[in-house]
């Protein structure tokens with residue numbers, strides 16, 4: 001009999017609230033022969049305030065023993081910007097070599113989009129997760145003086161780019177439209193840009209069935225609002241991926257619906273699944289948080305773990321639920337409704 | 345009697361076509377006592393193919409003697425990506441210390457926006473123009489091998505950040521809403537981000553009448569499509585500014601209307617005015633290019649040169665022209681219509 005040994009990191013703000021619904025739906029959807037074991041990790045703002053710790057090594061080692069990690073959201077205004085992001089969230093992504101940051105964008109029926117004309121939107125962004133300007137390379141000199149110099153170094157390797165580009169081609173190949181767009185800024189960031197473009201073109205020769213194109217990131221933001229239907233799979237670097245996936249979430253009904261997976265496709269480390277949204281301290285405790293993104297992140301997790309049928313059941317439940325949504329419901333009510341649907 | 349000694353760099357593709365209309369409207373709007381002298385510079389793809397030159401030093405020295413530069417667009421698919429951008433366009437911005445890259449965004453009446461509900465949009469982005477990831481710092485090692493490492497270094501100085509932030513506060517102070525938003529990513533790019541945020545906060549104390557807030561760049565893209573009316577003045581770094589101004593152009597009727605100024609506020613060097621759009625080789629020669637962005641760039645130039653009345657006349661002409669637009673017109677016809685309006 002199968003089993004899932006899941007680490008749960010509720011985190012801060014609405015993180016705990018939405019993760020609870022994710023777990024509720026997960027329990028409901030799992031077949032009887034799959035044993036679910038969850039272990040909760042107390043990480044985030046409260047822990048940092050109490051102990052000064054963001055992610056102790058021992059905890060990282062324990063996390064490593066799980067099959068997957070479900071994370072809510074991390075961050076609080078009471079913690080200096082960057083402390084939890086770098087010390088916890090990005091530390092996990094880097095330590096567990098989550099080089100595929102997978103972010104699907106789909107405009108479900110009946111969901112609000114700011115775009116006129118409701119274009120068809122159904123694409124997935126494969127965001128590199130372990131390189132680029134996110135490596136923490138850089139520093140500052142004469143800090144706080146009028147002579148300060150601060151640098152940020154984007155680090156890109158053939159090793160890192162090739163593996164994520166290959167993953168993106170595989171995903172494009174498996175989709176009906178079989179189209180892959182590279183997003184970068186190779187007319188300005190020429191060193192990193194040429195590395196990306198050369199590898200993108202070279203690996204493309206192994207995938208003759210996949211149509212490819214290239215867009216500068218600035219132009220990509222234009223198309224995301226004027227012709228989002230043109231996108232199928234996008235592969236891009238860590239920072240550009242961060243930016244365009246928030247925009248993609250905005251045009252597909254908002255950050256309350258955007259799921260993500262931080263994936264190590266080799267299986268050497270546990271992959272981590274989290275909603276794209278933040279901890280939203282302004283609405284924490286009000287029951288206003290939409291748990292759909294967390295629930296969809298659970299679906300991504302199940303697909304990663306090979307439970308495709310259950311993943312699809314969750315996605316269909318979300319789609320049906322959204323199609324019938326009208327009155328505002330609480331976080332808990334939405335979770336309940338989805339849990340009922342996946343068993344129905 | 346006054347005079348304007350203008351350098352004109354038509355550049356590539358539709359650059360020449362739209363610049364011609366810009367000059368047409370400029371001639372029409374100038375009062376009789378302002379003498380206009382223009383000198384054209386042959387720079388861009390053709391020159392590079394013929395001579396291998398992008399911007400020879402002697403030409404840069406000559407350009408420096410002008411009061412301002414009007415540029416069309418630079419770039420062509422036949423030239424490797426980055427050659428003209430770095431060797432010509434960015435070289436000009438850096439050599440002439442264009443640290444204020446000014447990009448207004450306004451949704452004119454009767455223009456198409458991809459946003460449902462046609463929100464009120466009227467903000468201006470002050471994009472830093474001489475630092476950040478645009479400095480060309482970085483490099484690649486073991487280029488073209490499986491062991492390649494490519495870096496891009498974002499360089500940020502207190503000197504560079506302070507002067508552009510101060511400029512943005514001045515602009516915010518002069519506007520009715522008096523609101524300034526800093527856009528960065530200081531939860532990840534902590535060195536550069538903290539430099540920006542600290543200077544932003546410190547200088548803000550000198551502008552108690554200006555309301556301020558801070559947004560991560562990813563969140564900013566969301567608001568640009570869901571609540572663009574929340575923005576008044578935005579100050580941001582070179583790369584984030586590049587990205588969000590294309591998005592801003594998209595939501596305010598497209599890149600055909602977006603003007604920009606590359607400004608050296610000290611007057612030590614000539615400032616340069618250009619449409620945000622590129623050379624669009626696919627429509628070059630068809631008469632389909634909209635010269636409005638180039639014409640609005642001329643208005644920004646006139647304001648920079650102290651000809652406020654004439655700048656306003658152009659902006660009103662554009663607004664009136666857009667309000668009455670229906671049938672498609674050629675580049676030339678739009679230029680003619682605007683030239684008539686500014687004299688009328």
Ligand SMILES: CC(C)[C@H](C(=O)O)[C@@H](O)C(=O)O
Pocket residue numbers: 085086089090242276531532562
């Ligand atoms: C919180 C932050 C560090 C994170 C990122 O920049 O990756 C978030 O914006 C995201 O997209 O997951």
Ligand SMILES: CC(C)[C@H](C(=O)O)[C@@H](O)C(=O)O
Pocket residue numbers: 187188218429430433434586620
């Ligand atoms: C052409 C390119 C170098 C330029 C930039 O990145 O600044 C353009 O996109 C712009 O916004 O003016």
